Amino acid sequence: MKYIVFVMCFLSSIKSFSQQEVKTVQPTIMVIPFVKENQDIRTILEDDFNKRIAISKVKEAFDNRGFTTKDFTGTLKIALKESTLGNNKKTDLKTEVIRLSGADFYVEVEVFFQKSNSGNSVKLILQAYDSFTGQSLSNKVGKSGKFYTDDIAKLTEKATVSCVEEFLNTLNLKFGDIVENGRSIRINIGFNEDSDYNMDSEITGDGDLLSEVLEDWLDENAFKNNYHLQGVSQYEMIIDDFRIPLKDDRGRNYRSSKMARKIRKYIKNELQLDVKTDVEGSGKINVIIQ
Template sequence: MKQKIFLFLFIAIIANKLAGQEVEQIQPTIMVMPFTKGGQNALELFENDFKWQSIIARVNNAFQERGFRPKDLQETINQVKRTKAINSLKNANFNVEEAIYAEARTDIIVKAFINIHSEDGGTTNSVQISLKAIETSSRMSLYDLPVASSPPFKTTDYGYLVDRVLTEENRIEKFIDGLNEAFGQIIELGKAITIEISVTEDSKIKLDDEIGDNADFVSELITEWVKNNAYKNQYRIKQDSENVLSFDEVRIPLRTETGNNYTINDFSRSISRAIAKICRGTGIKVKRTKPSISEGTIRIILP
């Protein structure tokens, strides 16, 4: 009897401890952006057309109701305008989408394809919508919600139409489940980026220059650095020649050890510094060249 009581108390204590434990989960930060397939500027439509604003607002609400806190697209656009000293996105002389990505600094961009179909002079409407989750640093597609349409209704409440599309057949739940699963793999394996290191006619340093008593090539020392600094040593060489050293996949962490966001820009800064130090090992005094970063790719020209 005493043994049974002791066993019961032991189980109760363990259960109480487990109940008090908090499992640390990383919630991805997201922002919803509209896009079209017909060449129209979706961001301009969003800013100037209430229909589009109400649709994006309803998509945001669908995520909010399921535990996410999407970043506000309009506020991000406003901040880009202030930074770039412009009043309108129309005819901007820079890549607007890239500027918004950089300003938002979210883990994931959810692109919402939108198509509005109207009949009877605009009194009967339906909405087509699909969602695509993209990891911001690498531009890797994480999960897609196929195009789905609402039935035509005699209404101009476009938020209601979008809600019908997202909630029928549990579409939004399936999308979020797929997004979370893909994001979990990123937490485990790291974000995938690509790196291109090249030589031009103006480069003082060549990839096949030798350094040190071991006669290591510059390309070998760069590869060794990538191997040691890629997340969990996950990297893959695409090309290693006299003029080009490229990696079609290098994994970088999602967060730093202190929990801060770790981005492709952070890795770019580290690798460009490392390459400058390697190049100076040839005995030639060179300056660090500024990397170019675009759509998940770091491009560096040897000094």
């Protein structure tokens, strides 16, 4: 009797383990203000209450969909602590903030205030980008309409609300495409300065060049054979859109680091070349052949 109970407990524990649900890792998103070339991203929000309103409203829309966004101000503070950033790197700071946040996607919010005799109005542009490939995912323009009021904050709120739902709907359609056709990552393949190889090196006995062999590998390993080769030079190969699945064959989350491991093993074991890889965030793989 004791054995039967033990076996039943064992079997039920196996069943519950096998049924363990794998939760899909959700993308991380950060909402940031639009920055012109000579504007300082550090003060842009502090100086403009209306931009803060617009950003809060966009974040609220994400919250309403059960989605938490990365905090821009918090990430900016971390970026400012980075000792390498000087006062003269105003525009680079935006890239640095996005990099430090680890956000997969970022949403840029631009606010225009127009004053006229026939009433004041606010126009707003929302743009969502992939942080690593730069692909544009959703774009919408919101308008408050003209009102005889000086309450710009209210007009900004009106302009945001007028387009944010359509903006999120389009973004979600693109997310659907990612679920279907894979996540886009960027792969840069280059060479160490002292390397004896380049893309034109003959690497197999059949006279195949390294670039050709790598292209064959991309053909075989891109999800649904879906990738875009931006360009190949003697010392570099850039794949600006390489699709990887969201889940592997066993239903586990598939990360770009797994793809980095795959390409490193191929170059090392099959092509017999020394290689190093590093993964930036979740969307960029740098491959350096030694």
